[in-house]
Amino acid sequence: MRVESPAQSPTVDVELGGVAAADSADRVRTRIQSLARYAPRPIIAATVRFSSPSGRRHTLVAHATLALPGVRLDAFGTGPTVGEATDQVRTRLRRQLLDLAHGRRKHAASPSASDDEQAVARHVTRMPACASPEQAVLALEQLGLEFGLFLDTAAGRETVVWRGPDGRHEFAAAQPIALTEAEAIERLMLTGEPWLFYTDRRTGRGRIAHRRGDHRYGLIVP
Template sequence: MALTKEPIPVAVTLRGNVGEYAGEYARSKISTALGVAHGPVLTAHVVLDWRHNPAAENHAIAEASANVDGLMVRAKTAASTMPEAVDDLESRLHRQLAQLQDRIRTRHRRTRIPAEHQWRHGDLPRHRVPYFPRSEETREVVRHKSFASTPMTAEQAAYEMDLLDHDFFLYRDAASGRPSLVHHLPAGGYGVQGAESDETTASMSQAPPPPPPPSLTEGQARARLEAAGEPFVFYLDAGTGAGCVLYRRYDGHYGLIVLAD
């Protein structure tokens, strides 16, 4: 007789008057998605948040994070209703886990044959959540992150970024030791800043290589972010030389990531 696989426990946090039914729906959906994980799921957590923002089209935010045999996998979606957000979250998490399994098996995921001088990612287009239209004078840097990065190539950094479902990834370049950044390009593919140029980094984008990251204070980085309207600014701290990324959070405030030595 075939054994029935036990459901994977999933912790659920509800915010913004999200009902218990939505929590149970998310627990069931994400537990099912985690069933394809390549190894034991050590922890799994889902956050459902209903944001009462008249200016935003998508009020339902769903986030999932899971520790799969020591590796973190994260996904985040937004939709007009919570069931839609949860369904999208299940699909994205399933895709992240499949990519992780393939990466571990081959250490080099290839989702399509690249065109000459071009390296493109094979995922579906990312669904971006609008930023809360917070007035400039009320924006604050509300979260600081600092972490030490194991030196890696731009290609490895791109894999890490996709597994975490992020728009950018700050890392230390294996060839030069310099703080570097890989990020998604609006038209598809990847952009690389700060890393030593080689065949791989050159093939990741048809655009000319960007200039080195500027040396800025946190205040100067914030002024540049507000003036340019970009989602993030990659820079070197004027005092310490550490690699930093100041970015726009979904709540309209700023987040700061610092690459520690």
């Protein structure tokens, strides 16, 4: 069903994150701009960010956001190519716009997830509150962890250290994506990543959402 809207095509900010050629951005922009016809209110702005989950080189993740007056819509999509990830995220945003137009927008998490699956266990990081990268590596080994959240004394912000497939220790090099807790868990469900380092949209602090051994989800906070 189509909802006519007088709104002009919204400005769409596309961040490819180095996962595809620059000319892909125009095709993504066109696909997302076409959603304006389904919007019951003008789309003020839109962003689409792409990334590649660690350890899954042939999977791309698209995170799209639409800003409308009084409401913000978010959706994730995955696929082996930018085009397929974009199509998936567009389909989900279109469904949300139609729900919004008919007053049936859902605030709950993914309908495919049960309450048990959505249960999140929160706990404070076991890593040192403040540490240098060298101290973080030592703490990771002493605690027997695969990854850990700590406040990098040099950078002045939370970061994560983990043990790579080759046994070497790696650190997050850039500021992580800003998400809500629900969005972080949704991305884990969608991509199958074992953990996700992100910036909490409300507090601005770094957090790690992760899969637990009991197939539920955990949240490591500073």
